[in-house]
Amino acid sequence: MAPVTVNPPPSQNTAFSLVRTALSVGIAGLVFMVLRWSFGFLKDRNAPQELLLNLYNWLGLEQAAATLSQSGLNPLTAKLMIAAVALLVGVAGVWILFWVANDLIGQLPERWREIIRPVVFVGPAIMLLTVYLIYPVINTTYTSLTENVLNVPKVVPTQFWESDSIAADMVTGSNITFVSYLINLDQFEIARVQFDNQSMLLIIRSQTVTDRDGVRSRAFTATPLGLRNYQFAFTSPEMRIAFRNNLLWLIIGTSGSVSIGLVFATLVDKIKREALAKTFIFLPLAISFVGASVIWKFVYAWQPAGRSQIGLLNAIVTSLGFDPIPWIIQTPFNTYALIVIMVWLQTGFAMVILSAALKGIPGEILEASRIDGATEFQVFFRIIIPMIRGSIITVSTTIFIAILKVFDIVYVMTSGKFETEVIANRMFVEMFTFRNFGRASSLAVILLLVVIPIMVINIRNLRKQGINQ
Amino acid sequence: MSSYSPSPHSSTVQRFFQQAPVRAAVIIICLIWTLPSVGMLISSFRSANQIRTTGWWTALAHPFEMSQWTLENYTAVLTADGMANAFANSLIITIPATVIPITLAAFAAYAFAWMRFPGRDWLFAIVVGLLVVPLQMALIPILRLYTNLGLNGTFLGTWLAHTGFGLPLAVYLLYNYISQLPRELFESAWIDGASHYTAFTRLVLPLSVPAIASFAIFQFLWVWNDLLVALVFLGTNPDVAIVTARLTAMVGTKGEAWHLLTAGAFVTMVVPLIVFFSLQRYFVRGILAGSVKG
Numbered sequence: 001m002a003p004v005t006v007n008p009p010p011s012q013n014t015a016f017s018l019v020r021t022a023l024s025v026g027i028a029g030l031v032f033m034v035l036r037w038s039f040g041f042l043k044d045r046n047a048p049q050e051l052l053l054n055l056y057n058w059l060g061l062e063q064a065a066a067t068l069s070q071s072g073l074n075p076l077t078a079k080l081m082i083a084a085v086a087l088l089v090g091v092a093g094v095w096i097l098f099w100v101a102n103d104l105i106g107q108l109p110e111r112w113r114e115i116i117r118p119v120v121f122v123g124p125a126i127m128l129l130t131v132y133l134i135y136p137v138i139n140t141t142y143t144s145l146t147e148n149v150l151n152v153p154k155v156v157p158t159q160f161w162e163s164d165s166i167a168a169d170m171v172t173g174s175n176i177t178f179v180s181y182l183i184n185l186d187q188f189e190i191a192r193v194q195f196d197n198q199s200m201l202l203i204i205r206s207q208t209v210t211d212r213d214g215v216r217s218r219a220f221t222a223t224p225l226g227l228r229n230y231q232f233a234f235t236s237p238e239m240r241i242a243f244r245n246n247l248l249w250l251i252i253g254t255s256g257s258v259s260i261g262l263v264f265a266t267l268v269d270k271i272k273r274e275a276l277a278k279t280f281i282f283l284p285l286a287i288s289f290v291g292a293s294v295i296w297k298f299v300y301a302w303q304p305a306g307r308s309q310i311g312l313l314n315a316i317v318t319s320l321g322f323d324p325i326p327w328i329i330q331t332p333f334n335t336y337a338l339i340v341i342m343v344w345l346q347t348g349f350a351m352v353i354l355s356a357a358l359k360g361i362p363g364e365i366l367e368a369s370r371i372d373g374a375t376e377f378q379v380f381f382r383i384i385i386p387m388i389r390g391s392i393i394t395v396s397t398t399i400f401i402a403i404l405k406v407f408d409i410v411y412v413m414t415s416g417k418f419e420t421e422v423i424a425n426r427m428f429v430e431m432f433t434f435r436n437f438g439r440a441s442s443l444a445v446i447l448l449l450v451v452i453p454i455m456v457i458n459i460r461n462l463r464k465q466g467i468n469q
Numbered sequence: 470m471s472s473y474s475p476s477p478h479s480s481t482v483q484r485f486f487q488q489a490p491v492r493a494a495v496i497i498i499c500l501i502w503t504l505p506s507v508g509m510l511i512s513s514f515r516s517a518n519q520i521r522t523t524g525w526w527t528a529l530a531h532p533f534e535m536s537q538w539t540l541e542n543y544t545a546v547l548t549a550d551g552m553a554n555a556f557a558n559s560l561i562i563t564i565p566a567t568v569i570p571i572t573l574a575a576f577a578a579y580a581f582a583w584m585r586f587p588g589r590d591w592l593f594a595i596v597v598g599l600l601v602v603p604l605q606m607a608l609i610p611i612l613r614l615y616t617n618l619g620l621n622g623t624f625l626g627t628w629l630a631h632t633g634f635g636l637p638l639a640v641y642l643l644y645n646y647i648s649q650l651p652r653e654l655f656e657s658a659w660i661d662g663a664s665h666y667t668a669f670t671r672l673v674l675p676l677s678v679p680a681i682a683s684f685a686i687f688q689f690l691w692v693w694n695d696l697l698v699a700l701v702f703l704g705t706n707p708d709v710a711i712v713t714a715r716l717t718a719m720v721g722t723k724g725e726a727w728h729l730l731t732a733g734a735f736v737t738m739v740v741p742l743i744v745f746f747s748l749q750r751y752f753v754r755g756i757l758a759g760s761v762k763g
Contacts, residue, residue: 039625042625076557079624080561083565083624087565090572091568091569094572098576098666115586118584118585121669122592126577129595129599129637132629133602133606134595137602137607139610143609143610267495270491271492280502281499283502284506285745286741286744287742290694290713290716291738294733295509297730310524310727312505312526315524315526344505352756405604407696412717424603431608432701440609444605444608455600463594
């Protein structure tokens with residue numbers, strides 16, 4: 001049994017406990033100040049140099065300070081200093097914060113203690129999850145419904161302050177037709193409008209906006225909401241190619257990785273040096289999508305017929321007497337060529353899990369069936385596969401999700417050209433090249449919709465297992 | 470094919486021949502899986518001219534002819550193409566992004582496993598749901614948020630993003646492990662008057678080292694190998710770009726300079742491969758503990 005220290009008995013001395021509380025609050029305040037300071041420090045690339053300058057001046061090292069301000073701090077040193085502060089704050093700072101919070105809770109009455117302590121334990125993690133995942137899911141869904149409809153100013157000047165029907169006034173003279181009000185409050189309105197024969201909503205809110213010079217003022221914002229981004233996603237020719245390719249990726253990529261992984265796991269189970277053989281298949285799992293793309297781009301390298309081929313695949317093709325094939329450019333080969341990279345990367349993952357599942361099958365069952373005259377193929381399809389069905393499903397789902405979001409490989413190999421587009425790459429292009437956040441968001445939402453069934457099943461399984469206590 | 474049930478009469482020789490097809494198949498698959506990387510590694514040590522004119526496999530015919538091997542590609546990539554700088558950036562991004570989530574996740578995982586509080590089941594269900602949320606959902610809102618906070622293109626923004634995106638998996642993996650610790654352990658500690666905090670720091674953390682190690686390896690490889698988060702929040706400015714972003718830029722600008730691309734690719738892979746080989750055991754354990762990364 002690990003040693004566990006006993007909490008000191010609560011002190012009866014009120015003065016002492018007051019001082020203690022004050023101290024804890026003081027430390028908490030100090031930690032918060034340090035966190036705030038470090039936030040500014042970590043953001044600012046020049047901060048390390050200033051810090052060092054201040055330090056030198058404080059220590060009275062004027063000469064060192066002069067040299068530093070003259071030559072400037074080595075950028076690498078500056079970066080390392082930032083990283084060191086990040087580690088210090090991220091580990092020690094967070095730890096102290098937990099400790100102080102816990103100490104403060106310890107001085108509350110018992111009833112409160114039991115309520116607040118879990119909040120302190122889960123609070124920081126839930127807060128980060130809220131900022132980085134939960135809020136974005138809501139926000140992206142909202143953005144995906146917003147339209148880039150011309151002629152409606154996003155931020156509307158104050159000329160409408162006195163109006164009772166801001167939306168109706170605002171669209172007069174534009175290519176949007178006002179239909180009716182759903183909500184018409186003082187400074188918040190939702191109106192039904194028509195644009196391009198499609199009906200959509202126009203939301204008017206009063207908001208504080210900051211202009212380019214940093215001047216803040218109150219103004220109305222008009223946000224048109226509709227399904228035009230989804231219309232683009234589901235009907236445009238570019239997206240049709242992306243959907244078709246994603247489907248190919250999902251079907252061939254998932255089944256390819258899982259079946260090769262399963263076959264290899266079964267084969268390798270029967271021979272010596274199993275661990276060594278597995279390492280070869282497993283190794284690509286440590287390689288980045290970008291690295292893998294470069295490796296395979298070299299395998300697919302193409303030279304015009306007649307010149308010596310430096311790509312492995314075309315060297316084989318030409319030595320068999322065929323013309324070399326530009327694998328990455330020529331449809332329909334190119335999409336398959338890219339899928340192969342994914343299979344190469346993911347098979348090791350499937351193999352590891354399925355191999356562990358195979359080891360869980362009791363040897364007697366296999367032996368008994370062989371004695372009864374089952375062939376190896378029958379054993380594989382009738383006994384092994386049904387017995388590790390659960391693992392096969394888990395592996396397939398995980399790889400499915402990974403492939404659904406495939407971006408890096410396409411981005412590096414073709415940037416989605418030559419009909420190799422996929423949803424995630426298109427999302428990136430819409431976001432960065434075209435700055436069309438509405439369209440990009442609708443593509444992200446489509447990816448989310450695909451994984452929602454998996455999410456529901458996972459949560460339901462969790463419920464079934466029950467969680468502790 | 471009968472290593473499961475060797476009949477008492479089969480000799481070693483017989484078994485060897487029975488296993489031969491299996492062994493051959495395994496070797497062929499291993500070869501197919503390894504050749505692309507081998508080709509890259511060999512090419513990265515050949516001169517630009519040699520790579521352009523002959524296949525890398527021709528070098529294997531006379532491997533000891535030292536004049537054909539060169540380190541110039543690496544020197545060029547590390548200095549002229551800024552890979553050395555990118556390498557430092559990758560380390561600077563990856564280490565804090567791996568370490569910071571651990572404390573936060575461990576506290577949360579302990580609370581989910583061993584504390585009773587209203588809404589616990591719901592919150593944990595949300596964490597499990599978030600495991601599979603595509604990263605793409607977060608890019609635009611966080612990008613806008615960062616623009617307001619001045620965090621675009623900073624290390625801080627990228628650390629925080631990786632921390633946030635890695636948390637569901639961290640909480641989930643650690644919860645799975647911590648909730649399996651024997652109940653008696655906690656009960657006797659609580660009876661001895663230990664608070665949750667003491668039980669957590671003195672009992673749970675030391676016992677959870679294997680699970681923490683598994684997560685740390687995952688997160689390290691994930692962050693090091695990531696391209697999307699780095700492109701969106703850190704950008705391609707050579708001053709801050711990490712190795713994957715740098716290599717991607719090289720593919721765009723020097724598409725046929727294979728001597729540089731192969732060397733560059735290997736530079737991006739060195740650290741993950743070292744981590745992978747030295748900590749393979751924890752890595753496999755982490756994979757088996759259920760990895761569904763969003």
